[in-house]
Amino acid sequence: MFHRESGVFKTTYGADMALFPLPVARWTVLAMAAVFIVLVPLTVGEYYVSIINLILIAVVGALGLNILVGYTGQISIGHGAFMSVGAYTAANLITRLDAPFWLALPAGGAMAALVGALVGIPSLRIKGLYLAIATLAAQLIIEWTINHVPWISGGIQASIEVPRPTFFGVQLRSQVQLYLFLMAFVVIAIVATMNLMRSRIGRAFIAIRDQDIAAEIIGIDIFRYKLWAFAISSFYAGVTGVLYTYYLGIANYEQFQIGVSIDYLAMIIIGGLGSVLGSIFGAIFVTLLPIATRWILEGVGGFFFSQADLLNIIPNLRLILFGGLIIVFLALEPEGLARLWRNIVSYFRVWPFSY
Amino acid sequence: MPEFDLQFTIALVTNGLLIGLMYALIALGFVLVYKATDAINFAQGEFVMFAAFICAGAADLAGMPFWVAAALALAGMIAFGFGFERVVLRPLLGRPIIAVIMATIGIAALLRGVATLAFGGGTRAIALPVDDEPLFLGPLMLPPVQLVGAAVSLVFLAAFTWLFLKSRMGVAMRAVAESQQVATAMGIDVRRYFAFAWALAGVVSALGGIVWGGMLGVDNQLALIGLKVFPVVILGGLDSVVGAVVGGLIVGVVENLAAGYFDPIVGGGTKDFAPYVLMIAMLMIRPYGMFGSRRIERV
Numbered sequence: 111m112f113h114r115e116s117g118v119f120k121t122t123y124g125a126d127m128a129l130f131p132l133p134v135a136r137w138t139v140l141a142m143a144a145v146f147i148v149l150v151p152l153t154v155g156e157y158y159v160s161i162i163n164l165i166l167i168a169v170v171g172a173l174g175l176n177i178l179v180g181y182t183g184q185i186s187i188g189h190g191a192f193m194s195v196g197a198y199t200a201a202n203l204i205t206r207l208d209a210p211f212w213l214a215l216p217a218g219g220a221m222a223a224l225v226g227a228l229v230g231i232p233s234l235r236i237k238g239l240y241l242a243i244a245t246l247a248a249q250l251i252i253e254w255t256i257n258h259v260p261w262i263s264g265g266i267q268a269s270i271e272v273p274r275p276t277f278f279g280v281q282l283r284s285q286v287q288l289y290l291f292l293m294a295f296v297v298i299a300i301v302a303t304m305n306l307m308r309s310r311i312g313r314a315f316i317a318i319r320d321q322d323i324a325a326e327i328i329g330i331d332i333f334r335y336k337l338w339a340f341a342i343s344s345f346y347a348g349v350t351g352v353l354y355t356y357y358l359g360i361a362n363y364e365q366f367q368i369g370v371s372i373d374y375l376a377m378i379i380i381g382g383l384g385s386v387l388g389s390i391f392g393a394i395f396v397t398l399l400p401i402a403t404r405w406i407l408e409g410v411g412g413f414f415f416s417q418a419d420l421l422n423i424i425p426n427l428r429l430i431l432f433g434g435l436i437i438v439f440l441a442l443e444p445e446g447l448a449r450l451w452r453n454i455v456s457y458f459r460v461w462p463f464s465y
Numbered sequence: 466m467p468e469f470d471l472q473f474t475i476a477l478v479t480n481g482l483l484i485g486l487m488y489a490l491i492a493l494g495f496v497l498v499y500k501a502t503d504a505i506n507f508a509q510g511e512f513v514m515f516a517a518f519i520c521a522g523a524a525d526l527a528g529m530p531f532w533v534a535a536a537l538a539l540a541g542m543i544a545f546g547f548g549f550e551r552v553v554l555r556p557l558l559g560r561p562i563i564a565v566i567m568a569t570i571g572i573a574a575l576l577r578g579v580a581t582l583a584f585g586g587g588t589r590a591i592a593l594p595v596d597d598e599p600l601f602l603g604p605l606m607l608p609p610v611q612l613v614g615a616a617v618s619l620v621f622l623a624a625f626t627w628l629f630l631k632s633r634m635g636v637a638m639r640a641v642a643e644s645q646q647v648a649t650a651m652g653i654d655v656r657r658y659f660a661f662a663w664a665l666a667g668v669v670s671a672l673g674g675i676v677w678g679g680m681l682g683v684d685n686q687l688a689l690i691g692l693k694v695f696p697v698v699i700l701g702g703l704d705s706v707v708g709a710v711v712g713g714l715i716v717g718v719v720e721n722l723a724a725g726y727f728d729p730i731v732g733g734g735t736k737d738f739a740p741y742v743l744m745i746a747m748l749m750i751r752p753y754g755m756f757g758s759r760r761i762e763r764v
Contacts, residue, residue, distance in 0.1 A: 185563050236752045238562040239505045239703075243695050244748050247741040250692070254738045372570055379567050422586055429578030436571030440564050441556045 127308050129301075146293060151286045159285040161401060166292040167353045168393035170299045172377040173386065174346020179375070180384035181307060182339035183319030184233055188245035189347045190370035191252035192229075194363050196222040196348025198262050201270040201361035211275035211356070215295075218352035219345040225252070226344020227337050234333045249368050256363045269362040272355050292353060299346065303386050306342070315339055319384075376432065380439050382448030391447035399435075400428045476605055477721045483611040485717020487676055490618040491690060492697040492709040493625060494669035500704045501638045501662035504554060504565045508573035510691015511580075512666065514683070516542045516674030518580045521589035521683040531594055539671040546667030550660045573688070581685055593679035614676040621672060625665075626706055638662060642704065696740035700747050702757020711755060716740045 120126045130136050151159070175189050186192075196218035203209040203217055229248040233241050257268050264270040274282045275291065282288050306312045314335045317325035326332050355361045373396055381392020407424050415423060439446055495509050506512070516538045523534035549572060557564050595609045629635040640648040641658045649655055674683075677690060697716050701708025723739035753759050 179563065183561070185566065232748055236748060239566070240699075240748060240752050242505070242563075242566055243699060244745065246695065247745050247748075250741050251738065251745070254734055258734065372574075375567060375570070423582065426578040426582040429574045430582070433571040433573065433575030433578065437553055437568055437575070440560075440568050440571070441553065444560065444564065 129304060129308075147290070151289055156285050159289050161397075163285060163289055163292055163357060165394050165397045166289070166296045167350055167357060168374075168377065168397045169296050169390050170346055170353065171350035171374050172381065172389040172393040173299050173303045174343045174350065175374045176378045176381075176384065176386075176389045177303060177306070177315070177346070178339050178343035180378055180382075180388075181312065181319060182315040182336065182343075183322075184230070184336060184339060185238070185242040186229075186245040186340075186343070187242055187368070187371050187375070188229060188249040188252070189343075189374050190366040190368060191249040192222045192226050192344040192347035193351030193354065193370065194256055194361075194366035195225045195252060195344075196351035197355040197361045197366065198256055198270070198363075199348070200352040201264070201272050201355055202262070204272050205264075205270055211277075214275075215349055215352050219348040222348025222351065223341040223345040226347070227341040229344075230337050230340025233336045233340065246368070249371055253363060253367060263363065264361075267362070268364075269360050271360050274359065275356055288357065292357075295349065295353060299349075300386060300390075303389075307386075311335065311338060316384075376436050378446075379436055380446055382446030383444075385446070385448040387451065388446050388448030391451065395447065396432075399431060400425075403428045403431060473725065474722070477725045478718055479605055479607070480611070481718035481721035482714055483607070483615040483717070484721065485714035486615040486618040486622075486710070487611070487673070487680075487713075488690075488693055488697050488717055489622060489710045489713030490614075490669060490676070491673040492694050492701070492713055493622065493706065494666040494673065495694050495698050496701075496704060496706060496709045497625070497669065498662050498666045499698075500642045502550075502554075502659045503642075505562070505569065506666065507566055507569040508576065508691070509666075509670065509694050510688040511573040511576040512542065512545075512670035513674045513677060513690060514685070514688040515545070515576045515580050516667075516671040517591065517678030517683040517687055518584045518589070518674075520671075520675050521591045521678060522584045524591065525589055526584075531592060534591075535671075535675050538675060539668060542667035542671040542674075543664045544667075546663035546665070546670075547660050550663040554659075554663075555656070573691075577685060577688060584683075586685070588682045588684040589678075590682055591675060591678040593675075608680075610680045614680060617672060617676055621669070622706070622710055625669075629706060634658075634661060692737070693740065696744040699744045699752075699754055702754030704758055705754065705756035708754055708756035715743070719743055 125131075130139070150162070154162070171189065171193065175186065178184050178186055199221040200209075200214040200218035203214045209217070229245060232244050236244060256263050274288070276282070277287075277291065280287075282291055307316070314325070314330045315338075317328070317330055318332055318335055318339075322332055351366065354365065358365065377392035377396045378389055379392070380395055381390070382388025404424050407420060407427065443449055491509060491513055494512065495506050498504055498506050519541045520534045520538035523529045523537045524531060529537070553568050553572060554565065557568055593610060593613060595613050601607075627635075629639060637648070637653050638658050638661065640651065640653055641655050645655050648658075674687075677687060681687060693716060697709060697712040699712070700715055701710070701712025720736045720739050724736040727735045727739075747754065
């Protein structure tokens with residue numbers, strides 16, 4: 111990740127596709143693992159860990175959406191709803207059957223994958239704009255259904271309280287424990303995505319994105335792979351929903367409304383479409399944006415505005431920044447933060463002898 | 466289900482038709498842009514909201530009379546339409562469809578933030594120059610606001626139909642929609658008509674904003690009518706002005722009937738839900754809508 115050779119010396123496809131392009135990369139990954147698994151929980155305060163936890167949850171969701179939008183080129187404005195499907199599936203399993211997390215998580219993911227594939231069926235006939243609108247419809251219909259069917263939503267307020275997961279008999283109470291729990295899933299999600307994209311399925315996804323007709327001609331069953339993309343992506347979304355439910359301690363459809371779908375789309379646009387690193391950057395960026403806006407304005411804004419004004423300004427400024435940044439990235443850096451990162455890295459690759 | 470009641474049903478349908486015409490007006494903005502530029506405007510609702518805010522804000526804050534405020538909203542939205550096309554969309558020409566969709570989603574968030582920041586979060590009223598007293602037509606009760614809204618919609622729908630069919634600008638826009646290359650070859654400045662299309666969308670949004678703002682009051686929630694645009698345009702066909710009208714009428718009637726008959730059973734919210742079910746069915750059967758042009762593309 112940080113080390114670069116001075117040129118491209120690969121002679122086989124295997125070397126080109128390796129997860130660890132250089133031997134030293136193993137050590138970098140190990141060092142990062144040490145930082146994130148040992149150092150962060152020991153040094154960072156509880157409140158900051160809770161923010162990092164939000165980022166970790168968003169990373170899983172952003173990776174999933176990127177598989178669909180960035181790698182396969184299909185659009186979904188319904189990912190918030192897929193997350194709610196996962197969340198409510200798990201919440202019902204947990205409260206009714208007392209299911210442990212290793213059952214509730216995959217079950218939530220699987221249910222979301224099923225619903226996602228169902229929504230993806232029209233993608234055979236329709237694409238682009240129409241698919242965007244169909245998934246938007248799915249978002250609204252799923253939201254409405256959960257809200258209006260008490261059997262799913264647990265009745266009043268459409269919310270179900272969920273206890274924190276227990277791990278070998280220990281309930282994860284503190285944010286740090288939750289952090290380690292979430293980190294495990296983030297690592298799994300990252301490795302799974304990277305491996306998926308090196309596999310036959312991943313290459314089929316990319317072929318469909320780049321030229322669907324050409325992909326069909328070289329023998330890729332487009333319908334099947336589009337459905338796969340929807341299912342896998344929704345599985346990630348479902349797992350995200352379950353993780354978020356664990357984090358909040360409550361499953362509530364209001365946490366998964368259309369704004370969430372748009373937030374995740376913004377993550378992958380700002381981070382970089384079709385890039386694992388981009389999904390991570392985007393998740394960090396979009397999660398921190400409102401928090402940072404609030405910090406800065408509460409710190410500095412007091413000199414310029416009254417307290418009541420600030421309460422009005424903060425959420426609106428957040429919207430303005432959010433919308434503005436989406437547009438700026440689309441217009442100026444379509445490949446997002448991941449591209450900026452690559453530019454920086456490749457600048458230092460031959461530094462200081464860049465000519 | 467409540468007993469079938471003819472009078473109740475007629476009231477629902479009439480009301481639905483009036484509302485439907487007002488939906489059609491907003492949907493028209495979407496259709497105009499899609500027809501001419503192939504771009505999809507996910508911010509149509511926010512356009513409408515923003516126009517309503519300009520009108521209400523000018524009347525409230527600066528004390529302008531209604532007509533001046535309305536003219537200001539109109540001018541502001543035309544300028545905004547031009548500016549949006551010029552600054553945001555032109556760099557995105559030739560990029561994948563999701564780029565344009567996300568750009569309009571981005572501008573939607575931006576507009577929402579700017580509008581609330583500039584005009585405050587409270588609900589403002591637009592004082593339309595009409596009576597508040599409902600009009601009684603036999604057993605039917607018709608709020609004048611809706612009648613005026615429907616009338617404005619009808620007038621402008623007719624005007625836009627004429628514009629598209631007869632005027633030089635309309636013919637040029639249709640040519641651009643048909644094929645940008647051929648249009649360029651015939652000496653039409655494609656980019657100019659792209660800008661015109663967005664300016665027209667601004668005009669329609671301003672009208673819609675004034676009418677809807679007059680009926681519902683002006684706040685952030687006004688943008689939610691943008692969500693109604695999609696069922697309307699999918700039902701009618703994305704690139705058809707007639708389709709926008711028919712789709713608007715259908716959505717207006719269906720959502721009113723659904724709300725009247727199903728809301729007591731399921732406990733609310735059917736109004737927003739029913740049009741989307743209809744839309745999904747349409748997407749499955751005829752994705753190009755009732756009046757849309759069929760684009761065959763086999764994969």
